Amino acid sequence: MQKRKTILDIARMKQDKSKIAVLTAYDYPFARLMDEAGIDVILVGDSVGSVVSGYDNTLPVTMDEMIYHTRAVMRGSRQALVVTDMPFMSYQSDIRDARINAGRLIKEGGAQAVKLEGGVPMAATIRALVDIDIPVVGHIGLTPQSIHRMGGFRVQGRADDQAQQLIADARAVEEAGAFALVLEGIPAPLAREITRLLTIPTIGIGAGIGCDGQVLVIHDLLGLYDKYAPKFVKRYADVAPVISRGIEDYIQEVKQGIFPTDDHSFK
Ligand code: KIV
Numbered sequence: 001m002q003k004r005k006t007i008l009d010i011a012r013m014k015q016d017k018s019k020i021a022v023l024t025a026y027d028y029p030f031a032r033l034m035d036e037a038g039i040d041v042i043l044v045g046d047s048v049g050s051v052v053s054g055y056d057n058t059l060p061v062t063m064d065e066m067i068y069h070t071r072a073v074m075r076g077s078r079q080a081l082v083v084t085d086m087p088f089m090s091y092q093s094d095i096r097d098a099r100i101n102a103g104r105l106i107k108e109g110g111a112q113a114v115k116l117e118g119g120v121p122m123a124a125t126i127r128a129l130v131d132i133d134i135p136v137v138g139h140i141g142l143t144p145q146s147i148h149r150m151g152g153f154r155v156q157g158r159a160d161d162q163a164q165q166l167i168a169d170a171r172a173v174e175e176a177g178a179f180a181l182v183l184e185g186i187p188a189p190l191a192r193e194i195t196r197l198l199t200i201p202t203i204g205i206g207a208g209i210g211c212d213g214q215v216l217v218i219h220d221l222l223g224l225y226d227k228y229a230p231k232f233v234k235r236y237a238d239v240a241p242v243i244s245r246g247i248e249d250y251i252q253e254v255k256q257g258i259f260p261t262d263d264h265s266f267k
Pocket of ligand 1: 184
């Protein structure tokens with residue numbers, strides 16, 4: 001049986017200058033396909049709220065939903081490291097809540113690590129989780145749970161003072177004990193600089209090529225979600241028309257009495 005990757009493997013990849021490939025998954029079939037393809041890390045992202053549940057943002061996603069999706073991803077994967085997002089208000093109010101909720105994602109969901117959004121203000125929370133042996137991935141820059149503060153999904157860190165703040169955030173997350181850091185929606189030169197300054201790996205999304213790894217939302221990569229089309233998304237396949245064609249053919253065959261044939265019936 002293939003051994004599942006751990007946070008030590010991910011740390012080693014930065015030292016070896018081996019790029020880290022990360023994708024989101026929320027269910028068994030996608031987890032299985034990407035795991036068999038050799039993905040390094042599967043992120044059970046709270047982006048599930050947008051691309052699966054159809055909300056406008058990630059804020060409504062609950063702990064129970066994240067546990068449900070994590071269980072499915074764990075059943076579908078064998079070799080990837082699985083990290084689960086802590087949903088909005090599962091860690092922001094106090095450290096005790098954060099510990100209980102992170103613990104649930106590990107104990108009930110089966111995740112190996114959790115991810116949470118925020119820099120300097122979240123450092124004590126990250127430390128509190130790491131202190132009870134829950135590995136943490138940080139996430140700074142365009143943090144979707146801060147949509148109302150940011151006034152929409154906007155690139156962060158363009159002004160010099162914002163860039164300096166993001167560098168301070170990145171340092172605080174590393175010093176608090178996170179084992180990796182997602183950099184989302186920030187200028188590529190800034191992401192490269194943060195990557196150079198940190199010893200932990202950076203995983204970029206809309207942060208350019210200078211990061212130690214990249215993450216994309218699987219539904220964006222496959223053309224299954226077109227409500228927003230951020231500049232940083234590359235569509236590697238366009239499966240929506242294939243799915244639509246299959247469904248349309250089925251409807252036609254049922255209506256015309258073509259399906260099922262004897263091949264699909266019991267004697
Ligand atoms: O929720 C998510 O999918 C994420 C990634 C886009 C980084 O946080």
